Amino acid sequence: MDTCPTCSCSFSDCNFNSIPYPAKGWQHNQGIPDTIRFCSQCGTGIAHPTISDMATDELYVQGKYWQQSTTKLPLKIFPVPFGLAQARWELIQKSLPDFQNKREIKLLDIGAGHGYIGLIASFGHNSVLSEYHAIEPDPTMRQYMRDMWIKKGRKQKLNVIPSMDQVTGYYDVVVLSHILEHLQDPSSLINSAIALLSSQQGLLFIDVPNQDHLFKNNVFPHIVFFSPSSLKYLLKQEQLEIIHLETWGRNMYKSPANANTPLKMKLMGEMIRLSYRFLPSKFLVQFYAWYFGGNQMNTEGTWIRALCRNKES
Numbered sequence: 001m002d003t004c005p006t007c008s009c010s011f012s013d014c015n016f017n018s019i020p021y022p023a024k025g026w027q028h029n030q031g032i033p034d035t036i037r038f039c040s041q042c043g044t045g046i047a048h049p050t051i052s053d054m055a056t057d058e059l060y061v062q063g064k065y066w067q068q069s070t071t072k073l074p075l076k077i078f079p080v081p082f083g084l085a086q087a088r089w090e091l092i093q094k095s096l097p098d099f100q101n102k103r104e105i106k107l108l109d110i111g112a113g114h115g116y117i118g119l120i121a122s123f124g125h126n127s128v129l130s131e132y133h134a135i136e137p138d139p140t141m142r143q144y145m146r147d148m149w150i151k152k153g154r155k156q157k158l159n160v161i162p163s164m165d166q167v168t169g170y171y172d173v174v175v176l177s178h179i180l181e182h183l184q185d186p187s188s189l190i191n192s193a194i195a196l197l198s199s200q201q202g203l204l205f206i207d208v209p210n211q212d213h214l215f216k217n218n219v220f221p222h223i224v225f226f227s228p229s230s231l232k233y234l235l236k237q238e239q240l241e242i243i244h245l246e247t248w249g250r251n252m253y254k255s256p257a258n259a260n261t262p263l264k265m266k267l268m269g270e271m272i273r274l275s276y277r278f279l280p281s282k283f284l285v286q287f288y289a290w291y292f293g294g295n296q297m298n299t300e301g302t303w304i305r306a307l308c309r310n311k312e313s
């Protein structure tokens, strides 16, 4: 990629800094990028050479991304993604517009994974979820979402599809959680997502890692590296009104998601991991929410979350 995906500045024309691409455990002949280049104009980091579409398809469609060893996931709640989805939905919910007569929310989740945000929204008190549309390329995850929806007795409409091409209609909320960092051209997906918002008040929610090259020893398969300021730059380019843009989670340098986790945290995590199957899932959800700080804002947090909508014209 020779131009910056955020500001379109050409890497052959501008100066850029680069660092080695952290990919512990991977061989560089496996299609792993060599470096991350940082745009001198907007600060966005871009993997170079980029990861081919073929390599990413293989990861996301063939189940390698979620690292399943079977074609069926156990029908239980996975506490880490569940707690993170709770924190995300809580943030979105606060900014949901008052639809007056229209109280029903249609939610589109692009790259839905376990589909927990839809499940949590379906139990919501302040809003009524009417439809949850989940796009997920991995067939095992799609089956898991369908089974979980039935297991939890959800009556709302669930539509699980493998790709964006099958999306029809408009949505009150569009979620892009941990998607943009995997794309060569994040702005084109943001544009497609904006086009699917049902009204001026429709919300676009974004969650990306906060400069994870600074604290992880393996960032594969991430292609784009955002900081709060470069994400803001991108959203402003798209003419969006930013309602919220903050960093969340434990301090990135001390987070358990980090290579240099303090020993005390490591031990605590290990203790819970060992007694995992004896602990109730409600406790585990709460423990991991605290452990990763998923529901706390923090100036040097692990993740950047943004909520935006179309500017009033």
Ligand SMILES: [Zn+2]
Binding pocket: 004, 005, 006, 007, 008, 009, 039, 040, 041, 042, 043, 044
């Ligand atoms: Zn740039």
